[in-house]
């Protein structure tokens with residue numbers, strides 16, 4: 001069989017050798033130049049570079065992303081300058097803008113409703129389900145006692161196992177059962193702790209059923225399919241809200257949109273995302289623009305946070321908005337309820353130099369405080385998007401950013417930028433239009 005470009009031992013090559021191999025086999029360029037390109041993004045300090053390389057495998061370079069700040073977050077009376085890592089223009093500006101707007105109206109209120117995380121041992125048991133159910137109380141105690149060596153430290157910090165239930169899923173899949181296990185992991189995200197407990201539970205389950213006299217030889221043949229945490233954490237919820245009197249919302253669209261009309265349009269926009277999954281997906285994407293940016297800046301697992309948020313949005317059997325808005329007794333209230341299984345100790349948070357700096361910037365919060373900050377950022381981001389959508393539309397702001405990016409591509413001078421901003425105020429921004437405009441400017 002043709003070997004093509006199959007390689008063995010790629011991971012063992014040095015960074016430079018890996019890049020040279022890429023240059024020869026995929027980039028068809030001079031290896032020396034390609035190495036220079038990739039190396040230009042390495043950290044100057046070799047030891048720091050090693051830290052980055054340690055996060056993943058087969059590393060050849062670092063992928064830079066902007067690390068921005070959204071200042072003016074007032075949350076439960078405390079000031080924060082929130083770090084955000086995102087590649088999308090306008091996200092940080094919009095978030096900062098919304099934070100300032102609400103700062104002037106009392107800021108954000110946030111509370112953690114609960115912080116339970118879940119994991120499962122999925123197994124097949126072909127015997128009499130009632131026997132297993134009768135045996136479960138004894139098994140449960142053995143499970144808890146059998147992992148004391150893993151849970152001791154976590155218990156000292158106020159966490160540990162909160163519950164273990166036996167679920168019979170035979171109506172969905174023949175012979176399928178589950179140990180549904182709940183944990184409190186305090187300030188750690190807890191993935192390693194939970195998975196270690198679950199794998200130990202699986203072995204204890206097998207051993208205890210083997211030792212028991214209640215089961216026949218056939219029944220003792222329990223097959224563990226897998227033991228793994230669930231990233232769906234519907235009992236790890238934070239609620240954040242902003243509110244003010246309707247007339248305190250102010251006027252929009254150069255004074256032509258009255259506060260009560262803005263409030264009503266805004267609430268209807270949220271309502272649309274509560275009843276229409278097409279809109280809800282974009283609406284929640286906007287929320288995640290903010291949430292992910294802080295989650296990444298703090299070295300947390302944004303894939304887990306994303307997966308969970310969307311499952312939660314669909315928990316009632318219909319995908320809908322994570323935020324809600326009410327106008328009652330002349331009070332405008334806008335709030336979010338979102339699951340956020342975040343950690344502030346362990347993992348990348350303590351290893352990535354900028355994640356550490358992010359935590360320091362926010363006063364080294366515990367997991368609950370970080371959950372509140374992140375939820376407020378999600379709410380602010382959504383407020384900013386809906387405020388634009390229901391007033392000027394989002395293109396006005398985006399086009400300004402777009403214009404700046406194109407001007408920077410053409411290395412426009414300060415003077416050219418100033419003139420272009422005025423010229424394109426009422427015109428459609430496109431790459432060719434900006435190029436032509438600069439050509440005219442540069443020839444006169």
Ligand code: MEV
Nearest residue numbers: 282283285286385386394
């Ligand atoms: C763009 O990244 C996010 C928005 O589309 C969100 C929204 O429509 O609510 C602006």
